[in-house]
Amino acid sequence: MPDVPWWRSAVVYQIYPRSFADSDGNGIGDLRGILGRLDHLTRLGVDVVWLSPIYPSPQDDAGYDISDYEAVDPTFGTLADLDELIAALHERGMRLVLDLVVNHTSDEHPWFLESRSDPYGPWRDWYWWRPPRPGMEPGQPGAEPTNWQSFFSGSAWELDPASGEYFLHLFSRRQPDLNWENPKVREAVYAMMRRWLDRGIDGFRMDVINMISKAVSPVDGTLPDGPVLAGSPYGDGSAAFIGGPRIHEFVQEMHREVFAGRDAALLTVGEMPGVTVDQARLFTDPARGELDMVFQFEHVSLDQGGGKWDPRPFRLRDLKTSFGRWQAGLADVGWNSLYWNNHDQPRIVSRWGDDGAYRERSATMLATVLHCHRGTPYVYQGEELGMTNMPFSSIADFRDIESLNHYAVAVSRGEDPEHVLAAMRMMSRDNARTPVQWDASPHAGFTTGTPWIDVNPNHVEINAAAQVDDPGSVFSHYRRLITLRHDEPAVAHGDFTMLLPDHETVYAFTRRLPDDPRGDVELLVLGNFSGDDVRVDIDEGWAGSELVLGNYPDAAADVATLRPWEARVHRLVRPRP
Numbered sequence: 264m265p266d267v268p269w270w271r272s273a274v275v276y277q278i279y280p281r282s283f284a285d286s287d288g289n290g291i292g293d294l295r296g297i298l299g300r301l302d303h304l305t306r307l308g309v310d311v312v313w314l315s316p317i318y319p320s321p322q323d324d325a326g327y328d329i330s331d332y333e334a335v336d337p338t339f340g341t342l343a344d345l346d347e348l349i350a351a352l353h354e355r356g357m358r359l360v361l362d363l364v365v366n367h368t369s370d371e372h373p374w375f376l377e378s379r380s381d382p383y384g385p386w387r388d389w390y391w392w393r394p395p396r397p398g399m400e401p402g403q404p405g406a407e408p409t410n411w412q413s414f415f416s417g418s419a420w421e422l423d424p425a426s427g428e429y430f431l432h433l434f435s436r437r438q439p440d441l442n443w444e445n446p447k448v449r450e451a452v453y454a455m456m457r458r459w460l461d462r463g464i465d466g467f468r469m470d471v472i473n474m475i476s477k478a479v480s481p482v483d484g485t486l487p488d489g490p491v492l493a494g495s496p497y498g499d500g501s502a503a504f505i506g507g508p509r510i511h512e513f514v515q516e517m518h519r520e521v522f523a524g525r526d527a528a529l530l531t532v533g534e535m536p537g538v539t540v541d542q543a544r545l546f547t548d549p550a551r552g553e554l555d556m557v558f559q560f561e562h563v564s565l566d567q568g569g570g571k572w573d574p575r576p577f578r579l580r581d582l583k584t585s586f587g588r589w590q591a592g593l594a595d596v597g598w599n600s601l602y603w604n605n606h607d608q609p610r611i612v613s614r615w616g617d618d619g620a621y622r623e624r625s626a627t628m629l630a631t632v633l634h635c636h637r638g639t640p641y642v643y644q645g646e647e648l649g650m651t652n653m654p655f656s657s658i659a660d661f662r663d664i665e666s667l668n669h670y671a672v673a674v675s676r677g678e679d680p681e682h683v684l685a686a687m688r689m690m691s692r693d694n695a696r697t698p699v700q701w702d703a704s705p706h707a708g709f710t711t712g713t714p715w716i717d718v719n720p721n722h723v724e725i726n727a728a729a730q731v732d733d734p735g736s737v738f739s740h741y742r743r744l745i746t747l748r749h750d751e752p753a754v755a756h757g758d759f760t761m762l763l764p765d766h767e768t769v770y771a772f773t774r775r776l777p778d779d780p781r782g783d784v785e786l787l788v789l790g791n792f793s794g795d796d797v798r799v800d801i802d803e804g805w806a807g808s809e810l811v812l813g814n815y816p817d818a819a820a821d822v823a824t825l826r827p828w829e830a831r832v833h834r835l836v837r838p839r840p
């Protein structure tokens with residue numbers, strides 16, 4: 264198909280380097296560890312690797328606090344190792360996408376050290392410095408320039424006692440926000456991005472990129488308060504920094520300055536908490552020159568009440584409504600990215616599947632439903648093995664700053680520690696961050712040393728060694744799904760129609776490619792989100808269809824019958840007369 268972007272038929276694999284493979288026995292994954300495991304990716308058949316940050320960092324937020332954008336943290340290796348990885352992936356026909364974290368830096372980045380050191384110097388304006396609220400003293404409760412709560416608990420402002428001013432940090436206090444209003448900041452970021460592309464990487468995953476524009480008053484430089492959050496002294500400032508006033512201008516400028524005119528096959532994906540379908544259409548409309556695709560957050564918020572620590576039951580109908588809207592909204596213009604998991608989300612088989620008796624069946628059903636949507640699927644390390652959430656026993660088992668801060672604040676507010684831990688066991692990001700389970704040996708083949716976070720004890724059963732040669736494994740099912748996307752154009756390019764929107768346990772849809780050289784090609788995708796047998800009302804025309812993929816070894820009695828957690832993909836080809 265001419266003019267169709269290559270990434271529509273691609274599958275991306277995310278590596279979280281700390282937890283992937285450790286080559287030197289210090290308990291933390293590294294680049295040479297990745298180099299030693301490339302056969303796994305080749306066998307899986309993925310097209311692109313996205314690497315979470317490998318840059319020098321104090322690791323306050325596990326590498327999303329960067330102190331040098333242009334080097335590799337010695338914990339992970341060297342620039343030479345990274346060059347070797349780029350070359351090795353390219354040799355195997357895969358591309359490499361790096362994480363770009365430019366909403367904020369580390370507080371140890373030289374830009375911030377300069378900015379903090381001199382309130383009147385040229386670097387001050389690279390970050391968001393503001394005086395206390397009028398009439399208040401620095402450090403006085405409530406004197407912060409706005410009432411915004413940080414994503415990692417507490418105020419989004421930190422006082423610098425030396426100058427008596429506060430700096431903004433939407434995330435940890437060690438992640439000061441860059442001031443994108445300053446053209447020098449933007450120029451420096453673009454130059455850094457160009458250098459990485461010149462070095463041979465194939466694109467960027469852009470961390471919270473829809474937060475870089477803040478609604479600053481052109482009159483007096485103030486930022487607005489947000490509505491006060493229930494049970495918190497702070498407010499929700501997101502209206503002032505999610506999709507802020509200059510966001511499209513900045514992203515278009517980045518596109519012009521960094522990507523335009525390069526003929527390489529690149530990939531740009533923007534991580535965008537809170538993005539709406541309408542905004543996503545603008546961000547991913549090729550005619551606007553912004554991004555290839557975005558990560559939206561609507562589906563991963565469906566099982567949350569007042570925030571992520573307030574889990575509530577998942578309802579399949581909500582998922583269908585949400586995904587259905589995104590599929591329709593980006594049907595003609597723009598493009599979806601498809602994900603269940605990443606380093607910030609709990610493991611999907613524990614979340615919306617059954618990680619007990621039906622672990623393999625439900626993991627493969629979830630994968631089938633996701634990958635057969637229109638969009639580019641992302642596989643997070645270990646997802647292809649059906650890795651589960653971790654049975655954390657106490658607060659001492661957690662490492663993630665978001666989880667630890669939440670626990671401290673919730674317990675100090677008087678919440679029952681056991682109750683707080685119960686929610687963390689379900690929702691903490693550390694569920695995704697336990698080491699990849701390569702084999703059944705003591706540390707799962709991840710390290711010869713002591714892993715930085717415990718290995719899931721179920722690695723004795725759930726591991727790559729046990730799966731890669733087993734045609735009935737979760738790994739082999741992911742492999743077949745990836746092959747299907749490569750080989751069946753209806754998966755990559757077909758139209759999407761949701762079926763049975765009100766059914767409580769069955770997810771059903773079709774993908775249709777009417778103008779394929781074979782004729783009118785249509786796929787029917789069915790997924791049973793329950794441990795019960797179920798019969799569904801499916802058009803009789805599907806009775807004679809070909810079963811192209813399923814997660815049971817034998818055929819079902821008929822097309823309308825689904826066994827526990829069963830997934831199937833059927834194909835009908837109507838040749839042209």
Ligand code: NOJ
Pocket residue numbers: 324327328364434470471534606607
């Ligand atoms: C989103 C990243 O995925 C997450 O891991 C990180 O903590 C925040 N952005 C801040 O960089």
